[in-house]
Amino acid sequence: MRTRPVPLPAAVVIASLAALLGGCSVGPTVSVSPESLAQQVSDQLEEQVGVAPDDVECPETLEGETGASTRCELMAGGATYGVTVTVTSVEGTTVRLDIQVDDEPTEADA
Numbered sequence: 305m306r307t308r309p310v311p312l313p314a315a316v317v318i319a320s321l322a323a324l325l326g327g328c329s330v331g332p333t334v335s336v337s338p339e340s341l342a343q344q345v346s347d348q349l350e351e352q353v354g355v356a357p358d359d360v361e362c363p364e365t366l367e368g369e370t371g372a373s374t375r376c377e378l379m380a381g382g383a384t385y386g387v388t389v390t391v392t393s394v395e396g397t398t399v400r401l402d403i404q405v406d407d408e409p410t411e412a413d414a
Contacts, residue, residue: 334368334397341366345376345387345403366391368399383409 336344342360350356362376366389373390386406393400 334394334399336366336368336399338362338364341374341389342376344401345378345389348401348403349378349405360387362389366399368394370394377410378405385409 339362341362345362346356346360349360357378357380359379360376361379362374364374366372366374368391370391370393373388376387376389378385378387385408388404388406390402390404391399392402
């Protein structure tokens with residue numbers, strides 16, 4: 305039996321709100337789209353501190369590989385904070401994340 309990859313580009317699949325992809329293709333990695341990652345960061349922070357941030361923006365797809373990381377920005381109360389998001393484990397299509405918010409807000413552009 306032969307397995308062929310789906311002919312859709314990976315970016316299309318990722319952008320289709322499939323936050324965690326496992327799919328049926330051979331050898332792909334699980335990825336989290338920027339939009340889904342931002343939502344997961346917001347949800348987890350709201351769960352931890354009881355209040356959702358005003359906004360979270362993540363600039364890139366996060367590959368579901370243990371140790372992979374990216375930086376996002378969190379806006380809350382008029383301040384912007386950097387956020388480091390790191391993959392701690394991947395089990396099938398479940399990606400577990402460690403989220404660390406910077407202690408100090410970023411400097412505003414003048």
